[in-house]
Amino acid sequence: MRIKKTPLLRPTQWLLGAVLCGVTLSFTADEALAAEPLSAPEGRVLLTLTGNIGVTNSGTNSALEQTEQAEFDLALLDSLPQHEFDTETPWTNGVHRFSGVLLRDLLERVDAKGVVIKAVAFNEYFSVIDISRPELSGLLLATRMDGEPMRIRDKGPSWLMLPLSESKQLDNKRFHELLIWQLRTLDVQ
Secondary structure (H helix, E strand, C coil): CCCCCCCCCCHHHHHHHHHHHHHHHHHHHHHHHHCCCCCCCCCCCCEEEEECCCCCCEEEECCCCEEEEEEECHHHHHCCCEEEEEEECCCCCCEEEEEEEEHHHHHHHCCCCCCEEEEEECCCCEEEEECCCHHHCCCEEEEEECCEECCHHHCCCCEEECCHHHCCCCCCHHHHCCCCECEEEEEEC
């Protein structure tokens, strides 16, 4: 009697298994990073994120209302990757350096599930932003202008900003309407 040796897994099965394992591990690592707890703000809250987010640090849970939100003070915003660019705006004189966190990095930190954001200012002015648009990939939540934290009287404490001087496509009314200053809330829809 002759015994035929057969491998436990055929090469194609092994390859498929390795790929699926890699995808699963990659997905799990990304989920774990996004799901890392967000500490509570210790300073004055500058910005609140609400809506379809997976990571929160504040909220109420009562019989009448359940809200979960992510609150950020300047230190929490500064703990995220920082970016900067120089640009002119229709509302300021000359070129200024804006620095802060990219909106996409902030949304990733709170595990945002939507691509439409309602941005609301202190005075209730709002804009609805489709962040899936490629030209908005550089949308910055600026917390500093020329290296100094922005005060409310200077359109702060946070201001959505694009590098308007870098592209004529961005420097028009359609994009200007998205650049909300004195930003209070981002609602992920």
